[in-house]
Amino acid sequence: MDNSTDCTGFFTQNTDITGIGVRVAFYVQMVVIELQTWFKVGEEDILNACWVLISMSFGLMLAAIVAATQNQLSFYNAVQVQNLVSLTQVTLLCVGNSLIWGTESGGLMHWTRRKKWRHNAIVMCLLCSQYFLGGGLLTYLWVKGQRFGPNPECISSMHFYVSAWRLRGSDPFRNAKIAAFTIYISLVLGPVCQNLFMYTAVRVQSTPTLYNLDSQHGLLYPAHGAAHQAKLSSTIRSCAMDIWADLGAHSHCPRGRRAAYRSLRCYPKSKMGRREGGQIRRAEGGRVG
Structure with missing residues (x-):
């Protein structure tokens, strides 16, 4: 200056x-x-x-x-x-x-x-x-x-x-x-x-309220229609499936994995709630019902 x-x-x-x-x-x-x-x-x-x-x-x-x-x-x-x-x-x-x-x-x-x-x-x-x-x-x-x-x-x-x-x-x-x-x-x-x-x-992309049930491992994962699935990129789908597969070896959420996968919800079979035609409907904003 x-x-x-x-x-x-x-x-x-x-x-x-x-x-x-x-x-x-x-x-x-x-x-x-x-x-x-x-x-x-x-x-x-x-x-x-x-x-x-x-x-x-x-x-x-x-x-x-x-x-x-x-x-x-x-x-x-x-x-x-x-x-x-x-x-x-x-x-x-x-x-x-x-x-x-x-x-x-x-x-x-x-x-x-x-x-x-x-x-x-x-x-x-x-x-x-x-x-x-x-x-x-x-x-x-x-x-x-x-x-x-x-x-x-x-x-x-x-x-x-x-x-x-x-x-x-x-x-x-x-x-x-x-x-x-x-x-x-x-x-x-x-x-x-x-x-x-x-x-x-x-x-x-945050509207799914219907979850499929993995009866073998007691896991919940989002269920979408064919039209919605077609809009998802293959990268996001593959990453999500990798996480679900990694959790598949556990029937419930251990303390350590609950902290690491806080956004993923998995429950023991005894707490899965009632099934409706092979699917579980989750109340908006709440847990499995």
């Missing part, structure tokens, strides 16, 4: 928004939560992580909006806010995917695992809202460009470093509107579309 004397106030940190404490808190939270999702934590832990990230991101963006409306947010501080928000969005994408599919063994294949996102619709709405709000602020920041915030004449003395390239703050990409649109599509609409696709897949 070319920090001239008359631009000292322009490069002064807004401690309430981009102070060292705020940035350290964001960095530590990102690292801890990102590492947490790599371990086999429960759904409640991942849900709490989502709430923490969403709350931090919304709080920072609202504080930046209030400061900008009062003409107290410089372009320099606005860029730092956008960097923190973008970092949060990337982390939320990873955490949100873990919340949908789970981190436990068998979480991707089993049908009952895919039903849990229905109960987290509020988190899904806040997640998408956070993406759109962050993308809107990013678009507004780059489109307005040299006219943003107090001391706009100092923006030309601000430089960005992207890897080995040095870009001037007044004209970073020659065409701010094209740059804003490209960044918005890649960083905002991409993750939102991916999350919406996953949400739709979860709702469409």
